[in-house]
Amino acid sequence: MHCDINDYKGNTVLSLSGEVDMHSSPMLREKLLSLIKNKPPLLIVNFRDVSYIDSSGIATFVEGLKHVKAYKGRLQFSELPQSIMDIFSFSKLDKVFEICGNLDDAVGR
Amino acid sequence: MKTAVTLKVRSNPRYLSLIRDVTTRFCMSCGLDEELTGQIKLAVDEACSNVIKYAYHGDTSKVIVVKYGSSHKKISITIDDSGEKADPEKIRGRDLDDVRPGGLGLHFIRRVFDLVEFDTGKLKGNRLLLMKQTGGNNAL
Numbered sequence: 001m002h003c004d005i006n007d008y009k010g011n012t013v014l015s016l017s018g019e020v021d022m023h024s025s026p027m028l029r030e031k032l033l034s035l036i037k038n039k040p041p042l043l044i045v046n047f048r049d050v051s052y053i054d055s056s057g058i059a060t061f062v063e064g065l066k067h068v069k070a071y072k073g074r075l076q077f078s079e080l081p082q083s084i085m086d087i088f089s090f091s092k093l094d095k096v097f098e099i100c101g102n103l104d105d106a107v108g109r
Numbered sequence: 110m111k112t113a114v115t116l117k118v119r120s121n122p123r124y125l126s127l128i129r130d131v132t133t134r135f136c137m138s139c140g141l142d143e144e145l146t147g148q149i150k151l152a153v154d155e156a157c158s159n160v161i162k163y164a165y166h167g168d169t170s171k172v173i174v175v176k177y178g179s180s181h182k183k184i185s186i187t188i189d190d191s192g193e194k195a196d197p198e199k200i201r202g203r204d205l206d207d208v209r210p211g212g213l214g215l216h217f218i219r220r221v222f223d224l225v226e227f228d229t230g231k232l233k234g235n236r237l238l239l240m241k242q243t244g245g246n247n248a249l
Contacts, residue, residue, distance in 0.1 A: 022158045023122035054154055055213035
């Protein structure tokens with residue numbers, strides 16, 4: 001897994017690529033929580049190049065969402081591949097996370 | 110059912126990707142479609158992650174053995190470890206409506222496999238038996 005942190009129209013975007021699993025999720029957690037520490041009003045996670053996610057990756061985002069909600073911020077997901085979307089849907093987490101089409105959809109909400 | 114493939118790896122999370130690759134190749138060789146292959150890959154990955162977390166408590170020096178077999182209309186996968194015995198009575202995933210970190214792995218395993226059970230005859234460690242009816246002739 002690889003993480004890139006960018007700015008898109010004034011918002012922080014965490015772009016992920018590769019596989020998010022038990023091996024890589026500790027690194028994801030570290031990056032995500034360090035971004036959340038700055039309390040961005042909107043934090044976007046771009047999944048466009050993510051090929052796989054397991055329950056440890058999902059747990060990392062559930063934890064992140066709780067932190068973001070605590071300061072009334074927003075955590076949005078963009079560009080989820082269908083295989084990743086299926087996992088969120090099965091877990092009923094598609095109703096919990098804000099899931100957008102692309103980055104413009106995310107910043108436009 | 111004869112074992113077609115045996116994979117023996119260290120209980121290090123870095124090797125989970127290797128288990129996923131072999132699981133994917135095995136499913137493809139059995140003629141399973143992409144969706145089912147993806148679900149089985151995730152389930153086996155979750156089962157092996159559980160071995161590392163709960164049977165070996167994060168000890169990366171132990172061994173996980175994954176065996177793959179197929180026969181007419183079904184495939185089977187067994188996962189062996191030599192760690193702490195699992196108590197099947199205590200293993201249950203969280204309610205999917207109860208949103209909190211963790212507790213999803215078992216749901217991913219049960220979603221796809223028709224049989225998910227521990228071999229109670231194994232004296233030391235655990236043997237998880239996973240079986241899926243596939244409807245096609247998957248014999249290798």
